[in-house]
Amino acid sequence: MSRRLITAIEIDGAGGHPAAWRGSEVDPAAILTGELALRAAQRAEAAGVDLATFADALEAPADVADRVSVRLDALGLAARIAPATDRIGLLPTITVTHTEPFHVQASVATLDYVSSGRGGWVADVSSSAEAAAVIGRREPAPAADTWREARYVVDVSRHLWDSWEDDAIIRDSSTGRFIDRDRIHYVDFESPTFIIKGPSIVPRPPQGHPITAVRLNVPEALEAAAEADLVLLPGVAELGERVAAIRAAAEEQEGGRPRGGQAGPASPRILVSVGVLLDEDPAAAALRADGAIRLDHIGGVERLADLIGEWAEAGVDGVHLRPASLEVDVPVIADRLVPLLRARKLIGPVGRPGTLRNRLGLRRPANRYAESEQ
Template identity: 45%
Template sequence: MTSQPGRGLLHLAAAVDLAGTLDAEPYLRLVRLAEHGALDFVTLHDTFAAAGPDSLSVLSRIAPATSRIGLVPTVTTTHTEPFHVQAAVATLDWVSRGRAGWRPDVSPGDDEAALVGRRQPPAPADLWHEAGEVADAARKLWDSWEDDAEIRDVATGRFVDRDKLHHVDFEGRTFSVRGPSIVPRPPQGNPVVVVDATRPYAYDVAARHADVALVGIADPGQLATVRAGLRRRAAEHGRDPDELRVLAALRIDLGGGERTARPGHGGGPLPTEEGPLYRGGPVDLADLITDWHRLGAADGFHLTPLDPRRDLERLVNGTVPLLQHRALFRTFYPGSTLREHLGLARPANQFAALAQESS
């Protein structure tokens, strides 16, 4: 994958949120549809305040019934235990055979704080600082097992090589974590971290910790500027900016079928309180994606259908084939893990790397 957008295959992802749906089967149908379109991953939103099943549980149920598409639940880092969060995400990566990601989010509402007996949540800036620390702790815990730590020697009764388990003693501003993890290192090494960088106070968390940053901006020129800024900030944190994918986040309404974009959209999305909204047909959307990608605005797109059942079908069967015909999007999955879909390397184990350097 090239680091310059517009000069390689773009990335496509979609939300599969279904308000008021308690059964896993409707989600499974949507995820299979997205997989049929060879999308990189799907996201499933979640909050403490929302009624319905836990997004991690839903996607863990869906994982064995799918084979290629990435699965990215929203996981709040507020009012949860970081040790349990990382273990649950690692388990999803094992269940999906290397297709897991997670989308850290915060819970700023008083109602959500009351659910766990807190008088009020901390300030948003503090919540996002905590989210970044949770992401940092998670990576350390995932690396607390080296890849070959499991030996499973029946003859001697030894399951694990203790020399390849590493102690983690993480002290954050609001929590501490001791390791090693209770789950072996995930198939991807580190499951993919997805952060909405347009959220207040989340920008620096995305630059420091995200593998994928979502940016909801209605103007492609401004989006390109934000992408460049995120890459620059990632480099300042000592990261390789080519290991960061920046996706344009758009809400889409394809309910009009094959027609031009709704008057007022000018061929593009309009800003709304919920984020940029695009209304038009599947062909119009393919043209917008093509133009933005060639302008270098983003590495791809994360699309949230207003009507998931209707709009995802039109996206997969209308927009995606046009992008494939234009040689902008894959026609099949060349790999099996989410990191492979995104063109991201499997990270080296930080503890094993330190041991090699000191030897």
């Protein structure tokens, strides 16, 4: 196989397993200082993992005695990790249902600046009554409505990122002009649920458009996913069919024209998203798993590498690993799995610091407003 797969990990508390924080290797206090997440991101970066996603939701975690019932804000956590890393992409989950689209795009653009062009986001929605009650802004809506709105949020974010041309900031002290107002454009965007007018308050991000990802965990998310840069596809059941459906939806959207002003193929990069618990000892692995959650792979590194090769043959562009424990499984991913994938030529070299778009082989989008003036 000539193409190289994208590699990603998920950072979620102490790990995807709800009892991960109880392991003897974990300092529970480090979950809320961000040190646990920082250590995982740095280990993954050193190994050459391309990006990390950060789990989040508007709903509070369940208040269960033996589980962590709090979590750090994903966007804030990514911003904490950005200055302490220099290669790995950082994509926090942001729920758009009850948040203002203008502030969402400004936050993502700011993360792109803080990370020197490694920022992005996982766009998510909420249909729960709990989140609606907490925010108090409106009543819960069906999944189809929330994902339709998410498509508009992604679209207007790209418009707002383009509202500043790349050379709008001139910093001309001789004339006292900091910006060229002719290179800042007015966005007039109206959707069924919100209206945006005016330019962004943040200049155009280093990547032009930070990377937008969507987790395709319900059928209603398909259209939004088809317009994303990355799609996280949970689980491996009927993988080939689901990959084909995403590609078909992407081609159908707007007649297959490039998304968001991006030159290049219309289809997003698809990453199969799998929960993993890595242990060569079957008895130890079963003990750690404890039947508490469904994992896609429980076992050794060699078998997981075999599976990743099979998933690549099914048409995915990469793998998004959700480790059961950050302290136990991320070191195994970094020290054993990633080198094995590299030896099998499934992934590329570690690479140098640079933008996430360059790392993923995605072109920097042209500015739609600058183009319209030419």
